[in-house]
Amino acid sequence: MVDDVLARIETTADRWRHCAGCRRWWPRRALAPRWTCPGCAAPFRMSAVDRIGFLVDAGTFQEHEAALTPGDPLDFRDRIPYPLRHARTRERTGLREAALLGTAAIAGRRVVLVVFDFDFLGGSMGVVVGEKVARGAEIALHERVPLLTVSASGGGRMQEGAFALVQGAKTAAAIGALREAGVPYLSVLTDPVIGGVQVSFASAGDVVLAEEGTRAGFAGRRVIEQTTGRTLPADFQTAAFLLRHGHVDLVVPRHELPGCLGRLVAYATRAAAREPTGGTGAPASLARPVEAVDPWDAVLAVRAAHRPRLAHYLDTVFTDVLELHGDRLRADDPTIFTGLARLAGDPVVVIGHNRVTDGSRPRNGGMALPAGYRKATRAMTLAERWSIPVVTLVDTPGAHPDAEADNQSAAIAETMLTAARLATPVLCAVIGEGGSGGALALAIGDRLLMQQNATFSVISPEGCAAILFSDSAKAPEAARALHLRATDLHRHGLIDEVVDEPPGGAHTAPALAGELLAAALRRHLAELRGQSGPALVTRRSRRLRALGRAWCRHGDVATDAGRATDATGRNGVHSG
Structure with missing residues (x-):
């Protein structure tokens, strides 16, 4: 069916495209399949047909509801009557409407997809487009396969008035039904996505990707500037803006989009074949040396720069790690990592404190902001929808103390409430410092493990000494009184297992430390899997x-x- 549409397009005059970057004209055939300029690599806007051919496995697309066309409920006329405008657009584009609905395979896995075409009346959503989105959600729900939308739209179709407006309600309700049933929904934003499409379903994906070069938002730049009388930043509503403000999970260059979607569909498809699970050859435990480390020395050691942190364990414990960004409200706090990964081939959602600054993304020494905890809560909810276990790696001196204006307390509380009631396995491990409520937010689950030299405490030793002893210099004494070591907490029954570290600490043999942690995580997840x-x-x-x-x-x-x-x-x- 895609070939039929492509043949119709090739009979029109739309055979040449002009590059806004290098200002050269190129024959249409020279741009496929990525639709980037051969001269300067700038992306061209893709038709729905080309987009489908670019993203799905060859020969797998089957169109649904191809014959749908809209009526003219308002008898609308601007310069020409709406039916005539619609007919001319059909003839020019070779399409019947601004979106194509169908089923296909991506990386061998079945999906339902709705792909917009901006050249058809600006990709506007009227009754037919709304019907296709809702019908796509219903097919995905019936077959229990992921829904994928690829949006490029200027908003609701003006020629259909309130009939177009209420399509936002219809499509939002359809996506809500998917969410309630735990059927995955992936949304890809391409340039541009504005208004009714963005506010109803395009921004509501379980995972939202923006293609590099995309602009997306509630209202267009010109409308906002005319309404507010202020000049907006140069990067307003760009993909980089959306990522920085936590609105999207990923910004993906066009050439990487098929591969990225293939990975996401594999995670989202619960029936997908998994790599065989099994050991890595790592010992489950080591003969633990006689414990002689003073609690204060343990505190200093766990804070040391040479101790392996989150990035090391992401590399050594997990494979196929795909980071997801943003709290969907206002920011992306890099101090909290969230992402999809595999543990011995099995999919998991990983959430962890990232305290190491990489130069461009300050991480406040591991002290997360409210946006970080909101991001963690969102990742937990995603795991529950997709029936994927959660693994958290805790390493923080505490939540950021200067975040009251953004309601740090409520953000942490929501993370705790979510973790406590999550209907999927939650396995937590303290890999470094576990300080106060900032650590506890990621330490609520079915099992709580601690590496041998990690610490976990209601307050820092310095804080305890300052409050109770009126002398922060007595921090070593406070550390001893707090019983904050893993062995102390295990003896008290507050944690489930002490995970061995190499003799002398994790820093002496980081690879072995990763193997030991991986073995413990695998063992506990194996016990938790299969429970309803x-x-x-x-x-x-x-x-x-x-x-x-x-x-x-x-x-x-x-x-x-x-x-x-x-x-x-x-x-x-x-x-x-």
Whole structure:
């Protein structure tokens, strides 16, 4: 069907394209398949037909609802009647409407896709386009395969008035049904996406990608400037702007888009074949040396610059890591990493504190801002929708203390509330410093592990000493009193396992430290997989409910509530 449309297009006068970059004219055939300028590599706007041919596996696209055309409910006329304008656009583009709906395969996996064509009345959404988006969501829901939309639109179709406006409600409701059912939805923004399409469904994907060079937003630049009377920044609504302000997960160069979508569809397709799981040859544990490290020395060691951090474990524990950005509200805090990855071939969502500054993206020593915790919450919700386990790696002295205006407290609270009730496995590991509520937000799950030399505490030793001893110099004494080492916490029943490190610490053999952590994560995830979402939530709730109950007293007698064992015989604080 795509070939038929392409043949119709080739019979029109649209055989040459002008490059806005180098200002040269190029024959249409010379631009395929990427539609970038042969002279300066600037991207050309792609038709829906070319876009489909570029993204999907050859010969797999099957069009649906091809015959739909709109009526003229308003008897609308500007310079010419709407039916005549529509007919002329059909003849010029070879298309019946501004979007194509169909099914296809991407990297061998079936998807439903709706692809817009800006050359058809500016990619505007009227009753037919709205119907195709809603119908695409219904097909995806029925077949339980991902929906992919590729948007390029100036907004609602003016010639259809309020009939066009309410398509936003219809498409939003259709995407909401997908979200409720846990059917993945991927949205790709291409230049431009404005108004009704952006506010109803294009910005609501589980994952939102912007093609490099895209502009997207609620209203066009000219409208905003005329309405507000102010001059907007030069990069306003550009892909870089969207990424910096947390509106999109990724900005992808056009030539990388098929490969990126292939990876995302593989994660989003629960029935996708996985690489065989199994060991890496790493030992599950080492003979632990006699513990002689003073708690204050442990604090200093875990803060040391040479200790392996998140980036090291992303490289050694996981494969096929794909970072996702943004809180979808106002920012992308690089202190919190979120992304998709594979652990021994199995898909997981990874969330972790990233405390190492790379020069261009300050990370505040691992102290996350509210946008970071909102991003973590969004990643957890994505994992639940796609039925993928969550792995968190904790390494922070605490949340950023100077973020009250952006409601740091509520951001952390929402992350905790989400983690506590998430209907998918949640496995947490402290790999460095675990400080206060900023660490706890990523330490709520079915199991909590700690590397042997990590720490986990309600407050920093310095803070404790300043408050209780009125002398921050007594931080070493406070560290000893806080029992913040992994072995202390395991003895108290507050964590589930101490993960061995190489003798002398993780920094002495970083690769081995990664293997040991990977082995522990694999083992615990294997125990958690296969449990239903409700069962996970029930057991996690029981585990969290039991924390510390053994130390609740009636008068001078400790209660037995916290000492109860579950069916496995494990102490209540350990039940997973």
